[in-house]
Amino acid sequence: MKVVDTELLVIGGGVAGAYAALTARTFGADVVLACKTPLTGGSTRWAQGGIAAPAGPGDEAAHGEDTLRAGRGLCEPETVARFVAEARAHVETLRDLGVAFSPIHTLEGGHSCPRIRHTGDATGHAISEALARALEATQGAGLRLLEGAFASNLRLHAGQVVGADLITPQGPVHVRAGAVLLATGGFGQLFPVTTAPPEGTGDGLALAYRAGAALRDLEFVQFHPTAVVIGGKAHLVTEAARGEGGVLRNAHGERFMTRYDPQLELAPRDTVARAIAAEISRTGRVDLDLRHLGEAFVHARFPTVSQTLAGLGLNMGRDLIAVQPAVHYTMGGVQTDTYGRTTIPGLYAAGEVASSGLHGANRLASNSLSEGLVFGARAAREALAVGSLPLHDGEAVPAPGADTAGLPALRARVAGAAGLLRSGAGLRAVLDAQPLPASPTLSRAALEAANLELLAGLLIRAALSREESRGGHARQDFPCEAPQAVHTVQTYEGTVATLTAVPVRQSVLRFSA
Structure with missing residues (x-):
């Protein structure tokens, strides 16, 4: 087995992993970035609507309050405070890296004002490409990129994560690392109808759990309200389509959201998804109606979705688009603090794989990409500050296989x-x-x-x-909601698995840097 030594091993090349690797390189660290797909694979590339951050210096409080409201009492207030204080600066860094955000912010469900930066309806693609260009420019100068590398197990020494074993196209690789940062995304592929990419198989959560790290709130799975499902495959229709004025109608042509929430189509995703499911059950169908916006505007504003739907025989600006909820995002994950630290020394996590406390019981639209930036950067800085030296081989955590x-x-x-x-x-x-x-x-x-x-x-x-x-x-x-909001926390040690309920920390929320 080939052995590679590094200060920081980042597993996963989406927005959280790529940005963490870039952050580590700004401090001159030696980094190995391992992705089981090409660098521009994963969920980030397919994010359509945009990236959320406070619209200006005075919007931190409102953005934080919107996030807390959507999270239904399960957000960690300190995490939300750190997020809204830092998100805007990181989004500006993306602009510096070449992401051509529109000068006009848009509105999405659960937000009290337009604060979503976007590049049409292919924002994730633009971010993924910009991060890939920046990483490729530094490759060889302290960065080693391993594409097509699958992490089969972590390695432990004296109760601390000290590396991982990878399956690569060139053969097995053992990476000895001062710290390991998981940025492997969620587990949407656990469901038959999902907008998650094929690689969304929960690998990072399983790696962390088997090594003894705590997982939190895995029961919270977010369904995107508007997917076009044909032949069992879900095609996402961005939330921004409703932000621009799209209307949901049942089989009778009725705009039914008036009965479910005063925010109508821009209510939080859990509310809209269940309303759509109820109306499909009651009337047989729900359509997204954009016809009143004008065909030219719809195609210009949503070129990617328009092209996708055209391939399915649908005209987004002229037809009623039959939609239904589909699994989109997994809000639970590896438990972390605001520095990306897990409950196991040497192991960090950021992005969808992590339960940072930002999303609570229901993620606010477009907070995920900016979460990857904020907590990917935080985790990288912390990992380098306390990285373990000298490096150790460690003991491999056993990994089973299934048919x-x-x-x-x-x-x-x-x-x-x-x-x-x-x-x-x-x-x-x-x-x-x-x-x-x-x-x-x-x-x-x-x-x-x-x-x-x-x-x-x-x-x-x-x-x-x-x-x-x-x-x-x-x-x-x-x-009904229980009187007290609690997290479910699951851990595994050897042959013993535990599940406990932990109250949400009730700290005072301060929206400051």
Whole structure:
């Protein structure tokens, strides 16, 4: 096995991982950036609507309050304060790197004012390309980029993460690192209908859990309200389409959001998604109507979505677009503090893989890209400040493999029990299902299948323990919010798994740098 030494190993090349690697390089650190896809793969590239940050120096409080409101009492106030204080400066850094944001900010659901920066409806693509260019410019000068590299396991020494083993196209690689930063994204591929990319198999969460790190709030899965689903594949229609004035209508042509929320189509995502599901159940169909905005405007404002829908035989500016909710984002993840520190020394996490406390029970639209910037940078700085030297080989954390043939059935079970509406009986039935057979080989596909199976059990247990409805988690048998907001925290040590409820910290929120 090839051995590589580095100060910081970053696993994942989306906005959080790429920006963390760039931040580390500004301090002169030696960095290895490992991505299991090409550098511009992952969820970041497909983000359409935009990136949220305070619109100006006086908007921090309002942005923070919007974030807290959407999070339904489960946000960590200190995390929100740090985020709104720092997000705008990082977005300006993207502009310096060549991201051509529109001078006009737009509005999205849950926001009290237009503060979304965008490049039409391909903002994630523009950010991904800009970060890739910046990384490629520094490659060889303290940065080693390993594309197509899959992290199979972490390595531990004296209770601290000291590296990882990678499966690469050139063979296995053992990276010895002063610190490891996970930026591997979420686990949307646990569900059959999702806007998540194929690589969204929860690898970072599984790596961290098996090493003993705490995972938090895995039951909170965000459904994007407006996806066009054809042949089981979900095609996202950006939230900005409703921000520009798009209207939701049921099969009777009725604008039904008037019955569900005073913010109408711009209510938080959990509210809109469940309203759409209810209207589909009641009337048979829900359409997104943009016809009143004018065909020329719609195609100019949303060229990417227009092109996608045209390939499906739909004209976004002329047709009613049948939409339905689809799994979009996983709000739970590896528990971190505001510096990206996990509960295991030497291990950091940022972006969708992390539960930073920013999103709570329901992520505010377009906060995810800016979260990756803020906490990717914070994690990189902290990891370098306390990095472990000398480097150690460590002990490999065992990684099982599972037969991929059982994944469709697993996904169907999870979707049926842990979708938009849940019940105790449905959740318990999933726990009684047969596990996936073990795989004779530890291929990437077999490891991904085992990661998804692990996360399925953790999600279901967390959802079963949360006997309330809050944000992205709705229990038919417990339809109200509990009086106290608590996190569900799951840890694993050897052969013992624990799940505990931890109250949200009730700190005073100060919106200052």
